Amino acid sequence: MIKVKVYVTLKAGVLDPQGKAIEQALEAMDVNNVEGMRVGKYMEFHLEPEKGQSVDEQVTHMCEQLLSNPVIEDYRYETEEVITP
Amino acid sequence: MIKVKVYVTLKAGVLDPQGKAIEQALEAMDVNNVEGMRVGKYMEFHLEPEKGQSVDEQVTHMCEQLLSNPVIEDYRYETEEVITP
Incomplete structure (x- = not known):
């Protein structure tokens, strides 16, 4: 069993209204x-x-087809083996 | 200047409908x-x-007051020093 962590971020230059809203709230x-x-x-x-x-x-297939929008988003992921007794 | 990365996740046991929707799409x-x-x-x-x-x-103040909902979410963060020339 593999534990996968996927991080999806907006590409540099893509407007991030949610980030702007957080800045204003801060x-x-x-x-x-x-x-x-x-x-x-x-x-x-x-x-x-x-x-x-x-x-x-x-994981690449999943990220490109479903988890991220490759037009405006980048993704990266980490995997780690889970040892189950 | 410090670069901060914050990860907010639902607490274990809290229903995650978005995760369920992704599983069904997969x-x-x-x-x-x-x-x-x-x-x-x-x-x-x-x-x-x-x-x-x-x-x-x-960062703890920001996470607890704005970035996460402590009732249903956990957070963790990483910081790294950014050296600007």
Whole structure:
């Protein structure tokens, strides 16, 4: 069993209205020393490896077809083996 | 300047309808070896440290007051110093 963590972020240059809203909310809280707030998604799941396909191939397929929008978003992921007794 | 990365995840046991929707979409794509999909938020920003307050204090304050909902969400964060020439 593999634990996969996927991070999806907006590409540089893509407007991030959610990040801007957070910056404004922080200013309203008197926090004025934050800049460049960017909001993305974080997903984690367990993957049972399938024969004939590498984990990288599978996760890349999922990220490109469903978990991210490749036009405006980048993704990266980490995998770790889970040892179940 | 400090670069901060914040990860906000639903607490264990809190229903994650977005994660369930992704699992169903994956099944519709013939990906049947994924389980326990959980969706969270990922935020990154730059922080200019303020005198008289540690970075940890500041980030904890922001996370608890704005970036996460402590009733149903957990957060963790990483900080790294950014050296600007």
